[in-house]
Amino acid sequence: xxxxRTPKTLTWCAVLLLTGVALWGWTVDPARPGRWxxxxxxxxxxxxxxxxxQGGERxxxxxAIMDWHRIVFAWTGLVMASRVGVELAVxxxxxxxxxxxxxxxxxxxxxxxSLAVWGNFxxxxxxxxxxxxxxxxxxRVHRFVGWLFSVAGVAVVGVWLVVxxxxxxxxxxxxxxxxxxxxxxxxxxxxxxxxxxxxxxxTRRRPNLIVSDGPTR
Amino acid sequence: MNRVFKALSDPTRRRVxxxxxxxxxxxxxxxxxxxxxxxxMSGHFNVLREAxxxxxxxxxxxxxxxxxxxxxxxxxxxxxxxxxxxxxxxxHTPLPDRIAKREA
Numbered sequence: 001x002x003x004x005r006t007p008k009t010l011t012w013c014a015v016l017l018l019t020g021v022a023l024w025g026w027t028v029d030p031a032r033p034g035r036w037x038x039x040x041x042x043x044x045x046x047x048x049x050x051x052x053x054q055g056g057e058r059x060x061x062x063x064a065i066m067d068w069h070r071i072v073f074a075w076t077g078l079v080m081a082s083r084v085g086v087e088l089a090v091x092x093x094x095x096x097x098x099x100x101x102x103x104x105x106x107x108x109x110x111x112x113x114s115l116a117v118w119g120n121f122x123x124x125x126x127x128x129x130x131x132x133x134x135x136x137x138x139x140r141v142h143r144f145v146g147w148l149f150s151v152a153g154v155a156v157v158g159v160w161l162v163v164x165x166x167x168x169x170x171x172x173x174x175x176x177x178x179x180x181x182x183x184x185x186x187x188x189x190x191x192x193x194x195x196x197x198x199x200x201x202x203t204r205r206r207p208n209l210i211v212s213d214g215p216t217r
Numbered sequence: 218m219n220r221v222f223k224a225l226s227d228p229t230r231r232r233v234x235x236x237x238x239x240x241x242x243x244x245x246x247x248x249x250x251x252x253x254x255x256x257x258m259s260g261h262f263n264v265l266r267e268a269x270x271x272x273x274x275x276x277x278x279x280x281x282x283x284x285x286x287x288x289x290x291x292x293x294x295x296x297x298x299x300x301x302x303x304x305x306x307x308x309h310t311p312l313p314d315r316i317a318k319r320e321a
Contacts, residue, residue, distance in 0.1 A: 120288045126272055131241060131281065139241070139284060143291065150288045 007070035014077025056128025112156030119149025224268035
């Protein structure tokens with residue numbers, strides 16, 4: 001329970017787990033150092049970037065966004081580690097090869113569910129910028145991306161439940177993820193191009209009902 | 218979830234959510250869109266806030282409301298809009314004693 005209350009601890013655990021899996025992979029297959037380095041550094045690099053790059057003036061919103069990112073990174077690390085872990089366990093005869101495809105299917109279904117859940121809650125994140133300071137239309141972009149992730153997550157789950165051939169299912173999943181990535185980046189770029197003034201609440205100028213035509217007597 | 222259903226069951230609150238989809242708005246701006254008293258509007262805002270559908274940001278005397286709906290809640294709003302479901306005190310629900318006495 002303490003771990004669940006501290007997303008930063010969870011992310012550190014995921015980073016350590018990935019480092020361990022990468023080291024294990026390096027001992028099993030030392031001919032591919034690039035792959036093991038990528039596995040060890042992918043989550044820490046993304047995490048570091050987000051910790052330093054996240055802008056905004058509102059502390060409460062910033063803290064919520066950072067916690068959300070940390071949980072997503074921890075989850076990503078866990079999924080990556082499970083994937084590589086099963087692969088290495090099969091390669092070193094720790095696990096029967098029959099479990100490989102079952103683990104793969106289960107992992108993709110869990111990934112799809114996670115994407116749908118992530119998408120569902122994405123629009124709940126509030127902008128950390130003050131009205132008028134937002135570099136892009138935070139609310140609309142997050143609502144669009146939230147819907148996109150939710151639909152894509154359900155689609156990925158459907159693909160891995162219905163398509164019998166793992167190769168075809170993997171190809172379809174990659175197409176779905178690629179489309180999601182292109183649409184997400186495209187929507188954000190579109191929003192960055194729009195003027196930020198229109199995101200702020202419009203302060204109404206109240207009509208001055210007292211017409212003064214000289215100093216008050 | 219009950220709070221969400223309760224919040225979405227009223228057409229005024231649904232209209233408030235639709236307005237907030239466009240951009241964050243102050244309480245005054247929102248109140249100008251309806252022919253309702255400030256007290257009634259304040260009650261609607263409280264229901265929406267308790268359901269976690271909007272966030273209220275107070276700065277000095279101004280309260281700015283921002284939409285805070287998940288995809289599922291957004292879909293429920295769309296569903297409620299399409300079918301126009303409303304929570305009515307009708308034949309199936311007994312009226313609270315105070316209202317029943319007044320009507321008698």
